[in-house]
Amino acid sequence: MSGYRLDAGGQIDRNAKLSFRWDGKSLSGFEGDTLASALLANGQSLVARSFKYHRPRGIMTAGSEEPNALVTLGEGAATTPNTKATVVPLRDGLVAHSQNWRGSLKWDLMSLNDVLSPVLSAGFYYKTFMWPKSFWERLYEPAIRASAGLGALSGSVDPDSYANGFKHADLLVIGAGPAGLMAALTAGRAGLRVIVADEDTRLGGRLNAETLEIAGAPGHQWATEAAAELAALPNVTVMPQSTVFGVYDGGQYGILERGTAQVRATFWRVRARHAVLASGATERPIAFPGNDRPGVMMAGAVRTYLNRFAVATGQQVALFGNNDSLARTARDLRAAGVDVVVELDSRAGASVIGTNGRQGLRQIMTGDGTWREADCLAISGGWSPNVHLMCHHRGRPVWREDIAAFVPGPDLPPGMLCAGAVTGAGSLSAALREGAAAAVKVAEAHGTTARTEVPQAEDEPTAIAAFWHVSGAKGRAFVDFQHDVTTKDIIQAKTEGFEAVEHLKRYTTLGMATDQGKSSNVLGLALMAEARGVPIADAGTTIFRPPYTPVPIGAFAGPHRGPQFRPVRRTPSEPWAKEQGAVFIEAGQWMRAQYFPRAGEQSWQETVAREVTTTRSSVGVCDVSTLGKIEVQGRDAAAYLNFVYCNGFAKLAVGRTRYGLMLREDGFAYDDGTCARLSEHHYIVTTTTAKAGEVYRHMEFVRQCLCPEMDVHLISTTDGWAQYSVAGPQSRSLLSRLIDEDISDTAYPYMACGAVTVCGTAGRLFRISFSGELAYEVAVPARYGDALIRALMAEAQSFDGTAYGTEALGVMRVEKGHPAGAELNGQTTAADLGLGRMVSSKKDSIGAVASRRPALLAEDRAQLVGLVPEDKSKSLRAGAHLLATDAAAEMGQDQGWISSAVHSPTLGHDIALAFLKGGANRAGDRIRAWDGLRGRDILVDVVSPHFYDPEGARLRT
């Protein structure tokens, strides 16, 4: 033996030596090691500090249930904290650090907490730090948070890459231990599409950790052969390093695959008609004083390190447990030449009542008060089946007294079967049989037959007698090692009335750490049951929820981060607008030109003022392609639209457009836009940019569910048309140069629409106006959009025209008093918007009846008004609250709010649209616009929301 590494054995490649750094120290291991096995091989007993008391901790397990050995991987931006050393495959150059200490791992200043532990018991912060009240947020909580906790993120952007994707299978096998492998082989050989996922790097589960035999050969050898056969089957996908962390509706499973193909983690959504849960079982500890000292380990982990990694976890190993696995542990250790100093079987009345050793185990005290030398104590309190995934659909496990464990109950997620240790099947032979049987059932359900070929295997002894804690001994006995919950905390919780398991969990934080109590939950429940004097079955369990093991947020995001956070939608005029130096703004997913600065302009306000003024005096062009466009066709299209819109559409003539307002079922305003009738049975509905998708869904719902008897068909053409608003007194003159047809006021009056030819291309023209000027919207198929904006702007030059962006668009619509997103906020009615008369009483339409509810017609509702500052030099801001001039600035005095505010270059001062209580009848009132966030408080006068050309004369010229 070289140090703690055995000279022979193990499933490691001794020819592949790997170097790694641990807390700055260079160490080495072999291919096939985990970080934990390599640390143990190098004699690193102390690897961590506990969460609350900062007690020295060592590696306790060999799997994802590890409560102690949380480490930080990597350096710089790629730092990954809180990683279990037991599941990190060792690689050359790996850099790892211990965490959660101040000073050093050996000399942690925060271990003062351990001295203070008598006052830091469960719920201490609910009872202490009560005075003075203001100190809680300022001092106590920050101090507690700073002293507790785990590793820290780097604070930099995570440079790792992540992915997510989808897989499908007839059968998902969860866990590739003996039961899982047998299920996958049986189903795979029968031709089913199988995915077999296991969180380990090697398939085999406990077969890799034990010396049990299958068909006369070592179990790990059978597992290797099974893995090779599965990998060769074209209908089987083998996923090592992949944890099934959640079971969702419709046979969907979440799988986190770690570290494949330069991707740190991939989140797979797997749909499978069936699943075999072969997730095995987790060994649990026994509570006795000093049971958290580095060197105290689970017996199963001791065997794993010994048999799989050829690492002796100590030179002198003591054993303490309540089941037959002790004998196996002793046998394996002795076979490897390790000194087994004592075997303490609780069934024979033996126990451990104390441990000694400052930063690692040196001695144990046996039940008779004798100190024995030992640098490793292997403990086993039995095995808890990993039932978590079967509970994700609210299924509950049931207690089995004979094996002292919770096993899957009858309510499994649809399509799930269980096999192996998770069912309580303790022996290898039973696990293989159950795995095969589950696969046969799945094959039958898929209409095929699977042959059962279960190899001969050992039926090793698995007897157990429940033994949870050593009573009567002095000292703290830990139950939840990661959250430092002791037996005393559980008794205290019971004493203080937190008896229910859900209360116990929250009061003590038992099972709420990153290991989710995999090794501690059942022990904690058993202790509470004992304290209450009830059977464990009556104490119940907490609810297991996804994820089974922690999932990096990056895996959920996948590649959708930074510029790829969501799709970007680009307008047809974007290339041209970029050439002009336009400033863009995100509007939903769209990138829209916000304004078009010109040389010499000092500010965006100056640019916007120029765009507004030019449009109102000559002509301006704006890309409005982003507005939703929904084509409505069908024999009943008119009747349908008459039902969807609150105003009348039955009599809209062909070739005419109408402003329409949709209400929600509850009578509130939903969305507005125009609807153009192109032919007898063909309409085009426009929506606001923001609500395009939502309105389409709403209209599709109405079509399919409310009007199934109607012949009406919808299709979105938003992306199909490049559409430009051409506004201003010269708009007709400009468009006449591009359009073949006569568009004079006589031939093409206000609200006319129809097909036109634009520079030889078939297009559409709508005489509608959002700006309040004579205006048109001209549309051509999107591929011609670039050419059209160039043609329009080339011709606009002769009118000294301008392109304008969303800012000028917004200014002009506020000047005109048109409601937009800020006014259609889901809380306003047609009446609030001054559009009450649009809700036709001559027909039924969505929301019409509900809109007449008395509360929605109350005269004191907040109604749309216009506001101007008393002092015209003052500016207005959206979000300001409206108050009476003499009212205090408090919620009870609130009379409304400013929804949109702009500087009007046309009027020469700021203007705003606002909602004011009883606003419809308050023109002339003077009130206050109070803006506490920005520290503003100014007097404003209530006016009509139609600031500009209220008669609409300009748009009809």
Added chain:
Amino acid sequence: MSLDALKPRPVFSEQLEIGGWTLSDLSELPLVNLSIPLGDEAAVVTALDAAGLAWPVPGQSVGNAARGLLRMGGDNALVFGMPLEALSDALGDTAWLTDQSDTWVGLRLTGGDPRAALAYLCALDLADSAFPDGAGARTRMAHLSVILLRQSAEDWWFWAPRSSIESFIHALKDAFRLAERRKRAT
């Protein structure tokens, strides 16, 4: 009107090589949405038959690379390869038609079986048994609504929204890069 005629500006004009695959432009292939008037399916099917197009089950297509029809739902289909005017002439007043040629950008992916890459984008089961030759669907890929058509295991068509075609192509490239890395790693 004496101005120059408008010239189209394609959003994806060139062939793109991704790994061993080729992504080519299908924008010149006209695309028309066809909706069947309520209760008039027989008339449309007869008219389609006369035009050389059948009416497959939903999720399946008929035709060839030059001209075909993908049935999207009970009363709805996409016809590709026939301009609106031609289809309108062929079907008369039997169906409601809407030109979709500019709403979508058609892309054709050839050069091998891309399903390992598409698994990073597409929630659908694309196995031969579930999505055979001729199968098509409108689905979500990389947060976008995309129409997918499998002409053969090595010939896949996509129609992605024109305004976000850049994001879709980026997502495709990403997916192929991931698949390629995985292939190399195994």
